[in-house]
Amino acid sequence: MITTTDLTKVYRARGREVTALDGVDLHVREGEVYGVIGQSGAGKSSLIRCVNLLERPTSGTVSVDGQDLTALAGRGPRAGKELRRARSRIGMVFQHFNLLSSRTVQDNVELPLEILGKTGKERSRKALELLDLVGLADQAKAYPAQLSGGQKQRVGIARALAGDPKVLLSDEATSALDPETTRSILALLRDLNRQLGLTVLLITHEMDVVKSVCDSAALMENGRIVESGTVSDLLATPGSELAAALFPLDGEASGADRTVVDVTFQGESATQPVISQLARTYNIDISILGAAIDTVGGLQVGRMRIELPGRYEDNVVPIGFLREKGLQIDVPGHESALVKEGAK
Amino acid sequence: MTWSEMQPLLEQACWDTLYMVGWSTLIAVVGGLPLGILLVLTDRGGLLQNLAANKVIGQIVNIARSLPFIILMVALMSFTRWITGTTIGREAAIVPLAVGAIPFFARLVETAVREVDHGLVEAVQAMGGNTWTIVRKVLVPESLPSLISSTTTTVVALIGYSAMAGTVGAGGLGDIAIRYGYQRFETGLMWITVAILAVVISLIQFAGDYAARSLHRRGAHSGPAPRLRLLKAAS
Ligand SMILES: Nc1ncnc2c1ncn2[C@@H]1O[C@H](COP(=O)(O)OP(=O)(O)OP(=O)(O)O)[C@@H](O)[C@H]1O
Ligand SMILES: [Mg+2]
Numbered sequence: 132m133i134t135t136t137d138l139t140k141v142y143r144a145r146g147r148e149v150t151a152l153d154g155v156d157l158h159v160r161e162g163e164v165y166g167v168i169g170q171s172g173a174g175k176s177s178l179i180r181c182v183n184l185l186e187r188p189t190s191g192t193v194s195v196d197g198q199d200l201t202a203l204a205g206r207g208p209r210a211g212k213e214l215r216r217a218r219s220r221i222g223m224v225f226q227h228f229n230l231l232s233s234r235t236v237q238d239n240v241e242l243p244l245e246i247l248g249k250t251g252k253e254r255s256r257k258a259l260e261l262l263d264l265v266g267l268a269d270q271a272k273a274y275p276a277q278l279s280g281g282q283k284q285r286v287g288i289a290r291a292l293a294g295d296p297k298v299l300l301s302d303e304a305t306s307a308l309d310p311e312t313t314r315s316i317l318a319l320l321r322d323l324n325r326q327l328g329l330t331v332l333l334i335t336h337e338m339d340v341v342k343s344v345c346d347s348a349a350l351m352e353n354g355r356i357v358e359s360g361t362v363s364d365l366l367a368t369p370g371s372e373l374a375a376a377l378f379p380l381d382g383e384a385s386g387a388d389r390t391v392v393d394v395t396f397q398g399e400s401a402t403q404p405v406i407s408q409l410a411r412t413y414n415i416d417i418s419i420l421g422a423a424i425d426t427v428g429g430l431q432v433g434r435m436r437i438e439l440p441g442r443y444e445d446n447v448v449p450i451g452f453l454r455e456k457g458l459q460i461d462v463p464g465h466e467s468a469l470v471k472e473g474a475k
Numbered sequence: 476m477t478w479s480e481m482q483p484l485l486e487q488a489c490w491d492t493l494y495m496v497g498w499s500t501l502i503a504v505v506g507g508l509p510l511g512i513l514l515v516l517t518d519r520g521g522l523l524q525n526l527a528a529n530k531v532i533g534q535i536v537n538i539a540r541s542l543p544f545i546i547l548m549v550a551l552m553s554f555t556r557w558i559t560g561t562t563i564g565r566e567a568a569i570v571p572l573a574v575g576a577i578p579f580f581a582r583l584v585e586t587a588v589r590e591v592d593h594g595l596v597e598a599v600q601a602m603g604g605n606t607w608t609i610v611r612k613v614l615v616p617e618s619l620p621s622l623i624s625s626t627t628t629t630v631v632a633l634i635g636y637s638a639m640a641g642t643v644g645a646g647g648l649g650d651i652a653i654r655y656g657y658q659r660f661e662t663g664l665m666w667i668t669v670a671i672l673a674v675v676i677s678l679i680q681f682a683g684d685y686a687a688r689s690l691h692r693r694g695a696h697s698g699p700a701p702r703l704r705l706l707k708a709a710s
Binding site for chain 2: 183185209210215216217218219221223225227229230231232233234242243245246247290293294300
């Protein structure tokens with residue numbers, strides 16, 4: 132639905148050059164919620180703003196719903212007619228809501244419809260329908276200044292949906308909201324994704340956001356995507372930074388001659404009594420350092436950090452046994468070796 | 476001088492002032508609003524970025540603003556004659572008043588429009604709006620409280636300038652104060668004129684502030700109240 136190929140963005144300001152995007156290949160499938168996470172300055176906003184060409188990429192292409200937007204003309208900051216039409220089919224919500232204070236809630240939602248040249252009657256019907264969808268039907272005549280942050284973002288979402296977009300872009304839509312309001316806005320996005328089949332690309336710096344709504348995720352660092360995939364694939368990837376961040380485990384080895392092993396259970400494997408099988412088969416004592424069960428992207432996942440006696444070299448066989456059982460095993464400190472092995 | 480002698484003089488003067496200030500304000504708004512918006516749009520990072528044009532407009536505005544009104548009036552004599560057919564009287568005074576007020580108002584507009592949150596512009600761009608849509612639906616309505624305050628300031632400034640217009644026989648309250656009060660020592664008439672001017676200016680300022688504030692109230696603007704912002708803009 133959204134594909135970028137080798138996207139780069141270099142800002143030039145007063146002789147200084149900042150490479151905000153450095154060869155980004157993003158692929159967002161139709162109907163999924165895709166989260167891009169990364170630290171401040173990683174280039175997340177630059178990426179999302181390149182998707183609807185609010186920012187013109189320095190090189191590379193962007194296509195949305197099969198249309199190559201980078202091919203649509205428009206010089207400098209000015210967008211040509213074709214590009215403007217394409218943008219009207221891409222909704223966008225903003226961290227600071229960006230509602231017009233001079234207009235009522237309903238008039239704010241009607242604005243994109245005015246741009247599309249809809250008649251007054253069509254506009255108010257559609258606006259009221261959307262306000263109802265986001266749960267703000269009773270606030271239609273209020274001004275944005277009279278609303279709470281969460282309500283303002285609902286108006287922002289209603290407005291973004293006015294042009295019946297297939298794609299919704301969200302740049303830190305919940306970053307200005309408290310945790311509870313964040314949850315309700317995320318739930319709304321999730322509902323819209325399911326009900327309307329809306330493809331959502333969202334930018335965030337909060338892992339919880341990815342955890343609660345995303346089907347897929349990408350991690351950005353220094354203008355590059357360093358990891359990406361569906362959440363369940365990421366969790367199944369040994370040494371995945373995203374997986375570790377999505378599902379952190381702690382617990383230190385109790386001695387030098389011990390091996391710490393992280394076990395991830397998903398689906399089938401979660402129901403097998405593997406740990407007791409392991410202890411019986413190899414006659415070893417296993418201590419559990421930490422464990423948790425959580426829902427990530429709607430998926431039940433369990434993780435456990437266990438400790439085996441002996442060095443890593445001594446435990447190759449038991450670790451192999453766990454792998455055979457279909458479990459995902461990470462051995463902290465030995466990831467690089469494992470990833471290399473996996474790559475061969 | 477008795478009241479019955481003063482009354483027709485004052486009445487005529489009030490009408491003359493109203494006439495001159497009214498028309499020149501109208502022209503200043505019609506001319507200064509697009510100019511001020513253009514100054515923002517053509518600036519670096521603006522929607523119609525064009526630094527050369529920006530510089531030219533900016534220079535013209537600066538020069539016109541820095542000329543003392545009385546000099547502007549003299550300098551524009553032939554232009555005034557070309558437009559109105561005369562260089563004397565109310566109509567003739569409107570030309571230099573308007574020419575002086577356009578750049579003045581344009582700078583105030585520029586400041587007001589610059590304060591509009593760029594995020595709003597971006598939101599409308601993301602909806603597929605073009606520059607004209609952004610001007611009409613974002614820049615003007617969102618800066619309306621400040622624009623109203625700017626208009627008030629311009630009206631008050633024009634009342635001041637219109638006193639000097641008396642020197643070309645345009646009449647008006649300022650003219651009465653100078654001709655009768657200063658030159659013929661009619662102190663009573665002068666003070667009445669001053670009082671009328673003070674009341675008129677206060678009323679205009681009050682009405683302007685009230686309009687700006689009532690529009691402002693529904694908005695979520697943070698930052699200084701429009702009056703304060705205006706003083707900054709004018710300085
Ligand atoms: N308009 C601009 N002009 C110059 N440099 C810019 C501009 N916008 C962004 N940058 C630079 O590009 C880099 C990436 O910025 P970007 O806003 O994309 O990061 P981000 O991941 O969204 O960060 P945050 O989480 O703080 O929003 C930063 O180094 C930033 O300073
Ligand atoms: Mg950002």
